[in-house]
Amino acid sequence: MDGTKITERGRLTRQRIIEATGEQILASGIGGTTLDTVRAATLTSKSQLFHYFPHGKAELVREVAEWEGRQLxxxxxxxxxxxxxWASWERWRSRLVDYYIGRGRWACPIGSLATQAALTDPDLERAIAASMQAWREALAAGVRRMQEAGTVDKTADPDRIATVILAAIQGGLILSQPERSAWPLEAALDSALAPLHMAINHEDR
Structure with a gap:
């Protein structure tokens, strides 16, 4: 939708629809989220939904994915x-735990969408794959900076470490959800970050 043709009130309504849809997808999945359930949750009419999202549910879900990616x-x-x-990695870890657990988000929106996208929308699948790749590349770049600073062993594989970290986040969240506790996610992250302790310069901590 052309953002130049929407009023501020309309922009707020559109964003409210996106956020409510994101919450429904986290709770019920893409398949369990319909335009009717979105309408009921947001008290909007069918005409309003198609005014803001003329291509229907597929467009709305893609907007949710983009918004969730920006939030993350x-x-x-x-x-x-x-x-x-190492101090930067610790702050990053704390921010991530707060984003998920501190805000009561017991699942990763991007991870949840990734597991369902292949069954619903190839374009959405590609967009989420690109988002995950950018995340992995950012983590790998951080590992390389640590290597350049001499705080991480130069033989470590940055891409492999970054992949392990992402897998730990997704797995840790799955274990944290039923317990409603941060410790499984924290434990998974700590294990994934363990390679960064190799050849660490204690003055840098």
Whole structure:
């Protein structure tokens, strides 16, 4: 939708629809989220929904994916653009745990969408894959900065470490959800970050 043709009130309504849809997808999945359930949750009419999302549910879900991706990235800033010291990694870890657990988000929106996208929308699948790749590349870049600083063993594989970290986040959240506790996610992250302790310069901590 052309953002130049929408009023501020309309922009707020559109954003409210996106956020409510995101919550429904986290709770019920893409398949369990319909335009009717979105209408009921947001008290909007069918004509309103198609005014803001003329291509229907597929467009709405893609907008949710984009919004959730921005939210996740912003939650990791500014550390996601640094990660050149152990202190930066610790701050990044704390921000990430707070984003998920502190806000009561017991699942990763991007991870949840990734597991369902292949069954619903190839374009959405590609968009989410690109988002996950960008996340992995940012983490790998941080590992390389640590290597350049001499705080991580130069033989370590940054891409492999970044992949392990992402897998730990997704797995840790799955274990944290039924317990309603942060410790499984924290434990998974700590294990995934263990390679960064190799050849660490204690003055850099």
């Amino acid at each position: 990235w912003e939650a990791q800033e500014p550390e996601i653009d640094d990660l050149g010291s």
